[in-house]
Amino acid sequence: MELQTLPIELHLAKHYLYSHSRKITNGCDVIHVHEGRGIYWALLQNALTGLPYIITRRIDNLFKNRWLSNLAYRHSAALVGLSSEIVCNIRSQFPNNRLYKIRSSPVSYDVNCHQIHAIKNEYHGKFIAIHAANMLKHKGFNLSVEAARYLQSSHPDIHFCLLGDGPEREALETQAAVLSNVSFVGKVHNMGDWFSSANLLIHPSFSEGLGSVILEALGFHLPVIGSNVGGIPDIIEHGVSGLLCEKGNAKDIVDL
Numbered sequence: 001m002e003l004q005t006l007p008i009e010l011h012l013a014k015h016y017l018y019s020h021s022r023k024i025t026n027g028c029d030v031i032h033v034h035e036g037r038g039i040y041w042a043l044l045q046n047a048l049t050g051l052p053y054i055i056t057r058r059i060d061n062l063f064k065n066r067w068l069s070n071l072a073y074r075h076s077a078a079l080v081g082l083s084s085e086i087v088c089n090i091r092s093q094f095p096n097n098r099l100y101k102i103r104s105s106p107v108s109y110d111v112n113c114h115q116i117h118a119i120k121n122e123y124h125g126k127f128i129a130i131h132a133a134n135m136l137k138h139k140g141f142n143l144s145v146e147a148a149r150y151l152q153s154s155h156p157d158i159h160f161c162l163l164g165d166g167p168e169r170e171a172l173e174t175q176a177a178v179l180s181n182v183s184f185v186g187k188v189h190n191m192g193d194w195f196s197s198a199n200l201l202i203h204p205s206f207s208e209g210l211g212s213v214i215l216e217a218l219g220f221h222l223p224v225i226g227s228n229v230g231g232i233p234d235i236i237e238h239g240v241s242g243l244l245c246e247k248g249n250a251k252d253i254v255d256l
Helices: 038-049 067-074 084-093 113-122 141-151 169-175 191-197 212-219 250-255
Strands: 031-034 053-057 078-081 099-101 127-132 158-163 182-186 200-203 224-227 243-245
Touching: 031 038, 038 053, 038 067, 053 084, 067 084, 078 084, 084 099, 113 191, 127 141, 127 191, 141 158, 141 169, 141 182, 141 250, 158 191, 169 182, 191 212, 200 212, 212 224
Parallel strands: 031 053, 053 078, 078 099, 127 158, 127 200, 158 182, 200 224, 224 243
Antiparallel strands: none
16 A cells, blocks of 8 residues: 555566576566565566565464575565564564565454444344454464353353364364354455454464554454464553453453
8 A cells, every 4th residue: 555655666476487588587676575485486587687676574483494485585675574483583584585574464444334233233142252363373363262162151242253263163163062142253345344343353373473453453443362472462552452361361361
């Protein structure tokens, strides 16, 4: 979105294995890629055309000892991390590279009053806690289900809506089979309506590059609990802009 305000012409490369001709970058001044296989495309394009490239890293994982990946990072004109944790990891591995921290811009969502009414009507009288992400192990959905188990008897008015889909869903549904305060909503395309309808966002990831969904929720003035890992503390100041829970501790979510 910010690029649209600058005098920049953007060309998209469709696949990291293709588009290795000079005409693709003819007239370009710089290549930008995210971490992953795109860095190899940038490295090869740099070797063929001499065009400098920038790598943005979004994950807070430590670097693995892969010579080609490390070569691509070392030859970059600049490196960008989305959070302090990512920047720290990059600096420890590539101390001589030019390095910047640039946080992601949150996505803007439209809202539909009819959809908001439908959601609130479906969970009438409930305190709606949402967890929205791809259902991967490191996203901590199992902790949300565990928190729901703790609260089912003591706080039956709190209902956990799990938004998203992925390889962990089947195991999570088995974990939540006996719980009446958990709903698997699936992947949604109206996040603005959910942010407007919910009372709380929880995001108890085991690792997180930044946590863009937290930025998006805060944009809707939705209270947030996130785990104290990765880039989440860059967004949440405990007790000020949200609450931070201990990594991997469902009881801590409940106690907060």
